[in-house]
Amino acid sequence: MTGFPGRVVSRRRRDTASRATGWWRLLVAVAMALGTAVVLPRPADAATIDTTAYYQVVSRSSGKALAVQDGSTADQAQIVQYTTGAATSQQWQFVDSGGGYYRLRARHSGKVVDVAARSTADGAKVVQYTDNNGANQQFKPVDTDSGYLKLVNRNSGKVLDVYGRSTAEGAVISQYTDNNGANQQWRLVRVDAAPAHNPALPGYxxxxxxxxxxxxxxxxxxxxxxxxxxxxxxxxxxxxxxxxxxxxxxxxxxxxxxxxxxxxxxxxxxxxxxxxxxxxxxxxxxxxxxxxxxxxxxxxxxxxxxxxxxxxxxxxxxxxxxxxxxxxxxxxxxxxxxxxxxxxxxxxxxxxxxxxxxxxxxxxxxxxxxxxxxxxxxxxxxxxxxxxxxxxxxxxxxxxxxxxxxxxxxxxxxxxxxxxxxxxxxxxxxxxxxxxxxxxxxxxxxxxxxxxxxxxxxxxxTFASDGSINRIRPTLTGIAPVTP
CATH class of the missing domain: 2.115.10.20 (Glycosyl hydrolase domain; family 43)
Structure with a gap:
């Protein structure tokens, strides 16, 4: 479920965003006057997404990151927002689906963000699910401003949205008609890459x-x-x-x-x-x-x-x-x-x-x-x-x-x-x-x-409960060291 029909971004939110932009311009102006460089982390925009990297997807309204609830690896696990941290359940790889669309693949499970039941409705539940490259699993990053993106679902044309503009831990993510709300805007923060273990052996x-x-x-x-x-x-x-x-x-x-x-x-x-x-x-x-x-x-x-x-x-x-x-x-x-x-x-x-x-x-x-x-x-x-x-x-x-x-x-x-x-x-x-x-x-x-x-x-x-082998995802990163 998600935000409310017909909602608009409040004047207060617009003023807050305006003040933030103003402070940034002031900082740059001061730095230029002093002849120094301002070096701050630059979030990725739609044109610079690296499909070999992992990102945290951070809400503009709450500062919290897109995550799989409780770190679940199961199909249908709810997508929520959590305080940013090191958990791989809030790290996402953008897998190219063509036409400017990507699947968001969870690092810990190999599953992708999915609009449940291929719904086109406002408030439809957003989950993780086995990657089948469905249109309901494909999202187009669309630039807004200041390094924030909207993520537009290919199947419905609606965007990823934090329910009710919530800033709470564990608030659910759904899809909703694009109203340019701050709770529909996301910043991609590249995660420092863990050592890649594929290929496992050197050479050919x-x-x-x-x-x-x-x-x-x-x-x-x-x-x-x-x-x-x-x-x-x-x-x-x-x-x-x-x-x-x-x-x-x-x-x-x-x-x-x-x-x-x-x-x-x-x-x-x-x-x-x-x-x-x-x-x-x-x-x-x-x-x-x-x-x-x-x-x-x-x-x-x-x-x-x-x-x-x-x-x-x-x-x-x-x-x-x-x-x-x-x-x-x-x-x-x-x-x-x-x-x-x-x-x-x-x-x-x-x-x-x-x-x-x-x-x-x-x-x-x-x-x-x-x-x-x-x-x-x-x-x-x-x-x-x-x-x-x-x-x-x-x-x-x-x-x-x-x-x-x-x-x-x-x-x-x-x-x-x-x-x-x-x-x-x-x-x-x-x-x-x-x-x-x-x-x-x-x-x-x-x-x-x-x-x-x-x-x-x-x-x-891994194996399913019936003994069948789950689809194996080939990775660029490989595995973590296996402890006894």
Whole structure:
């Protein structure tokens, strides 16, 4: 709900604004006379909004900031005003929707400001809601004066408004016919940027496999930046918190693999009985190497491929190993089709013949994990050279399938407004002892990346009450350090 029909700005308010403007002019005049510069923070105007930044949206009438009530992350949480502070629930990113309109995305939840039920009525409730780029989620910043803006809803033509011109903590925000009230005017105050943690790894890397091993988080990527994906070495990185990474250098060099010296792609790793097992793609075949340490060095365990080129009728690449609660290990692989086989106790042979489990729209990059008795198969759709490379997922009651594509797919895709393209080839990791999950994936390098100039990112992954994966928002900022 919002202010009252037919209201006008009081003479007193106009006089107050006039006096404020007068004091400002006097200050500038004095400064000029003294030959000194006046340096005060300049609020953003409509022409200078930075879509990579976060802003507090501060009411002209109350001095309080647009916020999500109680810091909620739920759909339909009320938008209110609170005293300005450091809470991320009052920090907003302006996501470009085109035509001068933006979605206001909450930093803490990833949801956007939304006029409830697409209402066009005065007094309609304003909430946060999952971003669907609806016209009722789009607002045009329109300059007024002195650095203040009105935020005009694309669906209704009405503006964001503090109910009843209230200055109270927690007063609700709604939409209302534009009457140029001070409670309809907002100042954008840029928030000092927190350290950006995306990309998570330095340089060009892709196809990240993230694991928790030996008391730390580890990432095993494809080294990128080579024409025709021509890397010949595998590297590893470790971290205590998923943010601060140590480069362990080369852990496996294909120069030391007798059956292939080219195209080192997409490794995966598992631990069993004191040994770390690295499964890797090379020459579009799959090999297995072993080490007594997650930092290597790894040595080829077979002297030949575990899976040879074309052996099962698809590109034999992108291995993923999953160890179930009972200790049984499974290997997933394939591009074009998905295969799964149970591994023997030796970890160097199949105990069962590979079986095809290809879900709808599958391209490559299988990654399997288990949560609350459900097996999740995450995979990539389209081509890694495409900006539409993205992550889908399917579920099953068994690690051997069948897997059914989830209704919520794709669950991770590009954000053109933020310049994030080609989000794919993912893996996920759970924080030990907590139902807290993170996803590692690659995207095109920013700026100017493509399908061979990619970088690894990490973002938060959450679940709905029915076990489905909530839409994952790729970010420029990444995550905060994960504490034990």
């Amino acid at each position: 890397n892709a196809d990240p496999q993230v694991r928790y091993l030996a008391g730390q988080y580890w990432i095993y990527p494809t080294s990128d930046g080579y024409a025709d994906w021509g890397s010949t070495k595998f590297t590893a990185y470790s971290s205590p918190d998923l943010v601060n990474w140590t480069d362990h250098g080369v852990v496996l060099d294909l120069a030391n693999v007798s059956w292939c010296h080219a195209r080192a792609w997409a490794p995966t790793i598992a631990y069993r009985d004191g040994t770390y097992w690295l499964y890797f793609s090379a020459c579009q075949q799959i090999g297995v190497a072993r080490s007594t340490s997650p930092s290597g060095p790894f040595t080829d365990a077979l002297g030949r491929p575990l899976v040879s080129t074309g052996q099962y009728g698809e590109q034999e690449i992108d291995p993923d190993v999953f160890v179930d609660d009972d200790g049984t290990a499974y290997l997933y692989f394939g591009s074009g089709n998905a295969e799964v086989a149970r591994l023997s106790a030796s970890m160097t042979a199949f105990a069962t013949a590979p079986a095809r489990i290809t879900p709808a729209s599958f391209r490559e990059a299988s990654n399997v994990f288990k949560r609350n008795g459900t097996y999740y198969l995450m995979y990539s759709e389209n081509d890694t050279r495409s900006e539409d490379y993205r992550v889908d997922y399917a579920t099953s009651a068994s690690p051997l399938g069948p897997f059914t594509k989830a209704a919520g797919s794709p669950v991770l895709s590009k954000d053109t407004g933020a310049g994030i393209l080609g989000t794919g080839h993912s893996s996920v990791v759970k924080v030990p002892g907590r139902d807290e999950w993170y996803i590692a994936y690659h995207r095109f390098r920013i700026p100017g990346g493509d399908g061979t100039h990619r970088e690894v990112c990490i973002d938060t992954m």
